[in-house]
Amino acid sequence: MEPKYKPGKDDFVVLLWAKGTMNIEQLAEGIAAESSVGTFTKIKTMNERIFKHYRAHVFEIIKTSDNSGFIKIAYPLEHFDQKNVIQFCASVLGNIYGLLEIEELYIMDISFPEKYQKQFKGPIGLEAIRKYVGTEKSRRPHCGTIVKPKVGLTPTEFADVAYKVLSNGLDLVKDDENLVDQDFCRWRDRTDLVNKAMNRAELETGEKKLYCCNISDSSIERMEKRLDYLHSHGLKMVMLDVFVLGMPATMHMVNLAHRYRMFTHAHRAGYAALHRGNYGYNFGILAKFYRMFGLDQLHVGTGVGKMDGAPHTIRRFARLATNNEIRASIAEGGLELSKFDKSIAPLMPVASGGLHAGLTEGLFEIFGNDFTMQAGGGVHGHPRGSEAGAKALRAASDAIGEGITLEEKAKSSKELAEVLKKFGYIKGYKVKTMLNIFDENRALFDSTVRKQGLDALRLFDKSFDARE
Numbered sequence: 001m002e003p004k005y006k007p008g009k010d011d012f013v014v015l016l017w018a019k020g021t022m023n024i025e026q027l028a029e030g031i032a033a034e035s036s037v038g039t040f041t042k043i044k045t046m047n048e049r050i051f052k053h054y055r056a057h058v059f060e061i062i063k064t065s066d067n068s069g070f071i072k073i074a075y076p077l078e079h080f081d082q083k084n085v086i087q088f089c090a091s092v093l094g095n096i097y098g099l100l101e102i103e104e105l106y107i108m109d110i111s112f113p114e115k116y117q118k119q120f121k122g123p124i125g126l127e128a129i130r131k132y133v134g135t136e137k138s139r140r141p142h143c144g145t146i147v148k149p150k151v152g153l154t155p156t157e158f159a160d161v162a163y164k165v166l167s168n169g170l171d172l173v174k175d176d177e178n179l180v181d182q183d184f185c186r187w188r189d190r191t192d193l194v195n196k197a198m199n200r201a202e203l204e205t206g207e208k209k210l211y212c213c214n215i216s217d218s219s220i221e222r223m224e225k226r227l228d229y230l231h232s233h234g235l236k237m238v239m240l241d242v243f244v245l246g247m248p249a250t251m252h253m254v255n256l257a258h259r260y261r262m263f264t265h266a267h268r269a270g271y272a273a274l275h276r277g278n279y280g281y282n283f284g285i286l287a288k289f290y291r292m293f294g295l296d297q298l299h300v301g302t303g304v305g306k307m308d309g310a311p312h313t314i315r316r317f318a319r320l321a322t323n324n325e326i327r328a329s330i331a332e333g334g335l336e337l338s339k340f341d342k343s344i345a346p347l348m349p350v351a352s353g354g355l356h357a358g359l360t361e362g363l364f365e366i367f368g369n370d371f372t373m374q375a376g377g378g379v380h381g382h383p384r385g386s387e388a389g390a391k392a393l394r395a396a397s398d399a400i401g402e403g404i405t406l407e408e409k410a411k412s413s414k415e416l417a418e419v420l421k422k423f424g425y426i427k428g429y430k431v432k433t434m435l436n437i438f439d440e441n442r443a444l445f446d447s448t449v450r451k452q453g454l455d456a457l458r459l460f461d462k463s464f465d466a467r468e
């Protein structure tokens, strides 16, 4: 333990929670050693140069019991291969999870030095997507749908749904994470038909539309061919199941898409296997990586829909997508300060999972104006079908742009009124109050988490539930 060590601007800082069968000081040193230059014993091959330049420094321990606590570790930049994130992950997110003495290990946050970020180009970004769709002035949230059922529709059925929703106000349609090229819906047939449907809707509405076409595949070659095909047919966006694809495949496809100036949409299916519970690492770390890699749209949760995460937790993820300096507290699960290099543009955060138009005000409190709201069931489950569902979601998006409540907007949108009746209405002030309570009591929550550990943070996350 080096309490006097002050991390410099070229250090990575890692905040983690650990619990084990040894005292927390020993656990911390074991984690720092295994993830940097050490092993289970003193070795004759260690020398002063290695110890001085490459070791990890445990500089803070917030002890919650003899054998548990939060640990902060700094890693020097020279430790890492600065063109290769896999080497970083194998070090910092690697062997330590298997140490016998560890019972709980959750990496909460990592700050990346600006010098390390220079290897990445970042997203084309949020403003470029807004410019394409034509919403730079209105600043309304983008609205889209995941065509449902997730799988099973034929290309013709799928394209028919796409036409109905795009010609009734939505900005975007997307494939679901588990739809690529199955027998019942061949990728190329679907793409061609949706492209036609989208062109027709664009002509009719005078608006630019996006199709997030899922090209995720275990074969890089097939993904490359699909990307070329989309580009040569004038499509502007491509979807990747980024977590299951893994980092190298994701980075490769993003780089190729960006050569064509095509936007990339990241579905994060699978992330929660690491993110939930007391073993793994927080989605915020992935969000930082994905933004640096250049994903242009990223699912970050909703705070009001069906996926996990309290409003304050999702607000932090949204800020990781759009801000260049993000402040957080331990009760939010983050380091005091995270920074993106100025060359890394903001990406468009996507709220998706269990949404419907009646939740839009709450989303606005969490995200502000800059996000895409996507509803699958919330559009196709409208009492009068997908067209009416699309009209309702667009009315909700317009209401945010116009600065009026959904209640007011529902007076002129029958479809929105029907959604509020069927699915309910979470008024914005409810979510705002929750965020305010969290912010006003931050010091108290922080000191509770510092005393009681990661379970207290989880409890706060669960207790701030706007859906109840």
Ligand code: 3PG
Pocket (backbone or CB within 6 Å): 146, 148, 176, 177, 267, 299, 306, 352, 353, 354, 355, 374, 375, 376, 377, 378
């Ligand atoms: C997603 O991709 O986020 C889900 O398929 C959302 O579907 P839902 O809006 O029907 O919950």
